[in-house]
Amino acid sequence: MTRTAEAQISTVPTSALVVDDHPLFCDALTLTLNSIADFERIETAGTLEAALAVLQSDPVDFVVLDLNLPDVNGLDGLVRLRRAAPRAAILVASSMADNRMICQALKAGANGFVPKHSQRGVFRRAFEAVVAGQSFVPESYIDPEGGADGSDTLARLATLTNQQARILALICEGKLNKQIAYELSIAETTVKAHVTAIMRKLGVQSRTQAVLIANDASFARVLPTEE
Incomplete structure (x- = not known):
């Protein structure tokens, strides 16, 4: 499900960073990203500190972030990553996908949120939505602050x-x-x-x-x- 975002991504991403401490998931997501866009470079990092080091040495346009990492848990990693990469599109891919967490992630700077083990087609729609300047949330998402x-x-x-x-x-x-x-x-x-x-x-x-x-x-x- 897509929603209008406040800021539009100015260019189509050509570089990406996958931040997750599970190598198999990183590999699978790298293959998924390569199948949905013409990335020139895709980096991976297993910790937040490693991700921040990548961004400091060679910034990327698109980030896929798991909220549960060995050196950080919850939204703190997202907040720090957003500060380090203010221009990058950030897509959270997490198993912590309840309504309140999704809502808080969007407030903390995520451009979209995908449950971690979603099908490739969901990641494709999320990527396309974010690049088009929209936020992306699961179909089942209901804004807990809607009223x-x-x-x-x-x-x-x-x-x-x-x-x-x-x-x-x-x-x-x-x-x-x-x-x-x-x-x-x-x-x-x-x-x-x-x-x-x-x-x-x-x-x-x-x-x-x-x-x-x-x-x-x-x-x-x-x-x-x-x-």
Whole structure:
């Protein structure tokens, strides 16, 4: 999923740096980058200090960064890397891909965020989006700060009826429509109708997005009490 970014990358990247402490992932990502763009040079680094040394000696245009490195963990590495390479496009590739981490990474200077073990096509779309001046986030991403202190999300959840709230809670537990129908002693077609209504009220396009909204808002605390 792409979003308009504040600043556009001025040129197509010709050099890249992959920062990850797993050699196999570095090799795989190097192959991926070579398959999606005509890079003249791709460097790799297993630590943040090694990455900073590369940037100091020979700056690059495009960086792929894992947030969990031997010498740094979380967003600190991203902040330091952004300071060292203010003009480079930075794509975070991390297994720490919850909504809040993605949101914080974008605020800290990342141009895009891709879950670490995404398919090659996802990396291609992310690269193309970033080069076009857009930020890139996973399809399932929902901005945890989309409403004022979450009030908009809470208001939407509060519009659910008791039955819809129960169904959403079961969806959050990973239950399928057939299982929900059995547990609530209702027809599966009724469950489907409720699921459609739930997604419409929450303004989402998939069950996954509905679950993410419910989890981010601590849904159990805002269940409606009346039909």
